Amino acid sequence: MNALSLRRININAPYKVWSDGNRLRFESDNGIMYLADFELDSNPFFNAYWFNLANPLHRKSPGDVKIAQTVICIIEEFFRQNPDVLLYMCSTDKGQQAQRSRLFLRWFNGYEQQKKYAIKAYDVKSTDADGKPTKDYVALIVQRTHPQLDEIIARFDSEIAMFNDFKP
16 A cells, blocks of 8 residues: 555644554544544456445544544545555444444535545345344445546445355
8 A cells, every 4th residue: 555645634634643553643632532433445347446344442422523524634645645445344343333334434425525435335134143144334435537446346246146145
């Protein structure tokens, strides 16, 4: 992955973002620390990265639009440096993955993001630690200008459908 420019991120990000090596960090006005990083996916067909966003102390986060704006600045810099596919899976912590998915998608349903990115959300059948059925929520984000956009979306649609067909 090509390195991200903290200078560029911080031009528009309402929260100051800094790096601790492999991860980016920022702290909200409420003192909540967020960590963000990108992990290469083993997809053999095209470059894809998982975007990871964590609140490591699991502190309750009030509605704060500056968190969304900061995350969008980070992701926009990712795409400026890496014309690849971005994947996001919501944390299952405390069974709130559906709410996290709705929040993440709301961040990307703004007019400017819809013009720049194709985003597709998937519900994936899964099981929790006790073996009970649950759902994981995965999002695919691709620049609308990506030359393989239709192929990427079709492949992920197919893979998600196949994965869901094999789950109880």
